[in-house]
Amino acid sequence: MPGAGLARPAPGEQGKAGLAEGRLDKWLWAVRAFKTRSLATDACRAGSVEVNGQPAKPARDVRSGEIITLRQGLVTRTLHVLGVPPHRVGAPRVAEFCEDRTPPEEFEKARESRVQQFLAREKGTGRPTKRDRRALDRLLG
Numbered sequence: 001m002p003g004a005g006l007a008r009p010a011p012g013e014q015g016k017a018g019l020a021e022g023r024l025d026k027w028l029w030a031v032r033a034f035k036t037r038s039l040a041t042d043a044c045r046a047g048s049v050e051v052n053g054q055p056a057k058p059a060r061d062v063r064s065g066e067i068i069t070l071r072q073g074l075v076t077r078t079l080h081v082l083g084v085p086p087h088r089v090g091a092p093r094v095a096e097f098c099e100d101r102t103p104p105e106e107f108e109k110a111r112e113s114r115v116q117q118f119l120a121r122e123k124g125t126g127r128p129t130k131r132d133r134r135a136l137d138r139l140l141g
Helices: 024-030 037-045 091-096 104-119 130-140
Strands: 021-023 049-051 061-063 067-072 075-081 098-100
Touching: 021 024, 024 037, 024 049, 024 061, 024 067, 037 049, 037 067, 075 104, 091 098
Parallel strands: none
Antiparallel strands: 021 061, 049 067, 067 075, 075 098
16 A cells, blocks of 8 residues: 555665654654554654654654653653664564663553552452452562
8 A cells, every 4th residue: 555654765765774764653653662653643742752852743753863752651761763664663673773761760660550559459448358468479479
């Protein structure tokens, strides 16, 4: 289907790392930062995506060397653009087009939140049962 990819390269424009530039929402989708392109577009419109410290619109061109910061829930991911893929790439090839510079502490925030939600009990449910306690013991080690 013509026009379905990120963009058609001009002769000599495409190298090993992909195209020279492409739309931000398509790039985020192509490198698997978002499951769908519409989610990437919505994140850009909501102000959750910044390029080089500036809020970015979905149609903004992305070039090699730029730093993209995006908020996904509690985690703020930092991605360095290495290239623009001509289409959505498989997970093993994502490293050719972006470098994840997200500090490990960001992922730890999400893990802690998940554990806290699991440990939290609704008010009025009483003490944990023996089964609940064993599940907690398994979870915590």
